[in-house]
Amino acid sequence: MIGDFPQLLINGLLAGTQLAVPAIGFTTVFAVLRFPNFAVASHATIGAYAGYLANTAFGLPAGAALLVAFLVAGLFGVASDEIVLRRLRSSGPLTVAIASVALTIVLENAVRFGFGNDPRGYDLAVLRDWRVDLGWLGLVRIGPQQVINAGAAAIAMALLFGFLGFTRTGKMMRAVADNPMLAALKGINAETVARLANFIGMGLAGYGGMLIAMDTAVDPLTGFRVMLSIFAAAVVGGLGSIPGAVLGAFVIGVGEEMSVLLFDPTYRTAVGFFAILIVLTLRPRGLLGERAV
Amino acid sequence: MTLRLRRRTALLGSLAAPFISRLAAAQTGPIRLGTLTPQTGAGGPYGPPMVKTVQAVVADINAAGGVLGRKIELVSEDDETNPDSAVRAARKLIDVEKVSAIIGTWASAVTTAVAPLCWENKVMLFTVSGADSITKLPHNGYIIRTQPNTYLQSGMAAQFLAKSGAKSVFALSAQTPFAVDSYNRLAEVLAASGAKALGDVIYDPAKTSFRSEIDQALKTKPDALFLNSYTPDLAVILRELYRAGYEGKKFTYGYAANAKLIESVGAEVAEGLISFAPSPDLDSPSYARIKALLGNEPDPYSCQVYDHISLAALAIAKAGAATGSAIHDSVRAVGNRAGSKVTDAVAGLKLLAAGKEVNFEGASGPCKFTALGDIEGCRFRFDVAEKGKYRLLSLI
Numbered sequence: 001m002i003g004d005f006p007q008l009l010i011n012g013l014l015a016g017t018q019l020a021v022p023a024i025g026f027t028t029v030f031a032v033l034r035f036p037n038f039a040v041a042s043h044a045t046i047g048a049y050a051g052y053l054a055n056t057a058f059g060l061p062a063g064a065a066l067l068v069a070f071l072v073a074g075l076f077g078v079a080s081d082e083i084v085l086r087r088l089r090s091s092g093p094l095t096v097a098i099a100s101v102a103l104t105i106v107l108e109n110a111v112r113f114g115f116g117n118d119p120r121g122y123d124l125a126v127l128r129d130w131r132v133d134l135g136w137l138g139l140v141r142i143g144p145q146q147v148i149n150a151g152a153a154a155i156a157m158a159l160l161f162g163f164l165g166f167t168r169t170g171k172m173m174r175a176v177a178d179n180p181m182l183a184a185l186k187g188i189n190a191e192t193v194a195r196l197a198n199f200i201g202m203g204l205a206g207y208g209g210m211l212i213a214m215d216t217a218v219d220p221l222t223g224f225r226v227m228l229s230i231f232a233a234a235v236v237g238g239l240g241s242i243p244g245a246v247l248g249a250f251v252i253g254v255g256e257e258m259s260v261l262l263f264d265p266t267y268r269t270a271v272g273f274f275a276i277l278i279v280l281t282l283r284p285r286g287l288l289g290e291r292a293v
Numbered sequence: 294m295t296l297r298l299r300r301r302t303a304l305l306g307s308l309a310a311p312f313i314s315r316l317a318a319a320q321t322g323p324i325r326l327g328t329l330t331p332q333t334g335a336g337g338p339y340g341p342p343m344v345k346t347v348q349a350v351v352a353d354i355n356a357a358g359g360v361l362g363r364k365i366e367l368v369s370e371d372d373e374t375n376p377d378s379a380v381r382a383a384r385k386l387i388d389v390e391k392v393s394a395i396i397g398t399w400a401s402a403v404t405t406a407v408a409p410l411c412w413e414n415k416v417m418l419f420t421v422s423g424a425d426s427i428t429k430l431p432h433n434g435y436i437i438r439t440q441p442n443t444y445l446q447s448g449m450a451a452q453f454l455a456k457s458g459a460k461s462v463f464a465l466s467a468q469t470p471f472a473v474d475s476y477n478r479l480a481e482v483l484a485a486s487g488a489k490a491l492g493d494v495i496y497d498p499a500k501t502s503f504r505s506e507i508d509q510a511l512k513t514k515p516d517a518l519f520l521n522s523y524t525p526d527l528a529v530i531l532r533e534l535y536r537a538g539y540e541g542k543k544f545t546y547g548y549a550a551n552a553k554l555i556e557s558v559g560a561e562v563a564e565g566l567i568s569f570a571p572s573p574d575l576d577s578p579s580y581a582r583i584k585a586l587l588g589n590e591p592d593p594y595s596c597q598v599y600d601h602i603s604l605a606a607l608a609i610a611k612a613g614a615a616t617g618s619a620i621h622d623s624v625r626a627v628g629n630r631a632g633s634k635v636t637d638a639v640a641g642l643k644l645l646a647a648g649k650e651v652n653f654e655g656a657s658g659p660c661k662f663t664a665l666g667d668i669e670g671c672r673f674r675f676d677v678a679e680k681g682k683y684r685l686l687s688l689i
Contacts (some may be wrong), residue, residue: 004508011504109333117337118553119528126562129536141508143536216501217528217557220333225501260505265496266468 007140008257014143016253017150018215019226021208023233023245024160025201031177031240032197035093039080039100040205040230042107044223047073047206048213049111056123065122066152066210073206074199080107081198104224112220119217149211156207157246160200164242173197177240229256232272236279238286247287251275323366324359324615326351326605327392328598329382329407334374335498335523336399338553339594342587343397344369346595349586350602350638357639360606361613368392374399376406383407387414393609393617396601398422399594401470404436411435416617417624419601421594424471428665434621436666437604439597439657441571443471444478449673449689450519450544450569451482457567459517459542463510464493465503465530466521475521491515498526507533517542524549528557535562546570547593550678560681571657572674572688573597579636579656593657600655603638604628607653610645627653628661 022044029037050072054065084103088096129141164170175183176193184190205223213222233252237244256271263270279286328347330340351365359365368390372379379398386392387410394417398404401424408427411418412435420427421440428436441449454462462483466472472495480490491513496506507530510518518534520527520543527549534543547570555563573580573596583591583599605620607627612619627641632650635641641651653660658671676683 004505007508008505011502011508015502112333112337117333118551119525119557120553121528121557121559126532126535126559128538131538141537143504145536212501216532217525219525220337221525222501225499256500257505260509265494265506265509267497268500269497 006137012254012257014146016250017153018211019233019253020246020249021153022205022230023249025204026230027234027245029201035096037100039104041223041227042104043073043202043205044209046076047209048218048222051210052218069210070203070207074203077198077202078195108220119219228272232276235276238288241288244286244288323364325366325392327386327395328369328397329372329395330397331374331399332371336374342595343598346599347602353639354606360610372403376402379403379407383410387416394605394620397598417620421597425474428667442667443475447475447478448482451479454517455486455488461489461491461515462517462519463491463513463515464519466495467498468495503530520545522549531558531562555681563678566678569675572672573657577636577656596656600657600660606638607641610642627651
């Protein structure tokens, strides 16, 4: 069993990088709008399908298709917020959160209506794993696609941190996240920032959705399947904290894989719930609290 | 005072009138039957052609004058391949739509969840689910299934694997009501044939990655893997097996290995995947009819629901009543081996109207049922994926 440790750790870390991107998207929306937008699930799916169309119908390479996934999911995010969620914001965060669950079901079924239920794959060669001999630790397998995905996830995260840390617009977003009242007094337009947060948040969900789909398959449930893990990652790291979402994604990714050492794989889903339970009991504000950056 | 009373009586009478006419309509109006199929969820690829097939049979029957002089009215609901949603949909079919039969539950978990509603309300349940446990429920005869049960299927799979030279088999199973039964029977038959079952991992099909599960399986160095999966998780598992460089045999159920699977994972990843399925009666005229209707080779479930709706219509005609218990009492009598053989409902209804006995043999097979509600037997086909296409390997 201990011999499995390095392999499980690698599987978990790679799963964590993939999870991190949509988790950042989720937490970005929360940081600015203060409600959990469960529509990340359908936006991840929409991103995966947008990338699929770009890749198979228009023949774009995976990198360009990822950009399409980001843009399309981001635009859908802004549109669905304008049309559905924004009107409910005055009724409190719980109402909007519930509406976002309904929204995700509607969008998921709209995807199903257009593309059907069957799983689809990108026009990418499936690559054989690399085998790495770690000496006394044994042999581990590493998937090239997963490493590429981890790289793509790292690029997205670096860009986001750069944007939030060094651009004027990024600083505006952080200001609203930290203290909306003070930001308003300084003349920052909350609506513009909200739209931007939705665009970036849902765009990242779409980007992450496509990364997950590249590793597995595109189907209408692509986003929904990882919803709980995304939510758990964001809560564990501290809702609203972007570095927290990254850390949380690693905790959940590694935790889910490592759990097979102790439990039947059937119970892997329970890890997410369990992590939420422990963190909310011991550190209700999450591992890193809720400072945005 | 008398006037007011009279008024009130008149009022009550006029209020009651629609209900009385509805009550009368229940005996003379249309016969209501329901389908409960997976339009969404893991079974989503199968539900739509199933409903289309049932609708076509109903249209045929109605065009030929209906059953007992009454039209059939079909109500179709989506079970979402999810027991929760299925129970809500079944409640609607039974309580609101007042159907006398529910046709087409696909996932075993769904069938297990809606079955008690059916037998308690004396509504006949026709299903295509395979879990052994289903017909062992105390259903008093209100479940009939055309799908061979897990016991029959796993035994068949094990025999085939042993015969094809696999000495050791590991099973990866999605968490379903039949995962354990299926593995136990597989191990039993493999042992009897001189081969060995190395173990099984039951995984949660709702996860996106199964790398750690696959590592567990490959550590045992099996000759063959028995992939007891549904299509979405099978697509992921096949890719991961390919990445892991697994070269042994891959064996799965036919419902998971459909044409879309190869499209999704690509020819190279699917290469060598052997799938097996209870085979419809390929020579039956009903099979040809469904093929023409759907425009491609029908899957086994479309063939089975063709038989379900036909059996229900024939049983109603045979019993002379359209209730669930009438179907329950007569469903075996329309497969009377002494009667004239028919392969479609319209021909059978004509014979029954003329007072003759019928022997219905449908698109899925002979449709003869044991006392528990299982089919007595059927054929099996084995296909292998080669260069992006399935090729028939053998028909047993």
